[in-house]
């Protein structure tokens with residue numbers, strides 16, 4: 001009985017891997033305060049073969065974009081990018097101060113006890129699209145805070 005259970009669990013794990021060509025680790029979203037309308041989601045993505053993150057959406061936000069942060073004349077700025085390349089076997093980190101999934105027009109504050117549902121859309125080299133649904137747990141507002149970065153000199 002036990003053996004069968006283990007075997008089927010292993011099969012399940014294999015299935016999950018086969019269904020998604022991208023491994024998603026350490027997903028989190030930054031918690032927000034009452035009037036705050038935007039926040040960022042962060043994670044580590046490892047693709048099995050060359051892939052691009054091309055879109056994201058969430059029922060918790062009116063608009064979701066893939067953003068990049070960079071220094072522009074000494075000022076950290078963020079901008080939307082059309083896609084984020086995920087080279088095969090290389091872990092790409094979305095983190096405060098770097099790439100992130102930007103959630104804007106938030107419908108409610110993001111609280112620590114409410115994971116945010118996120119749908120990520122990946123596109124393979126051949127143009128095949130794959131949707132992956134995840135839940136991003138919220139972390140405290142000041143988690144890994146970067147002064148002046150995500151804290152919001154937002155220039156959209």
Ligand SMILES: [Cu+2]
Nearest residue numbers: 067078100102
């Ligand atoms: Cu942003």
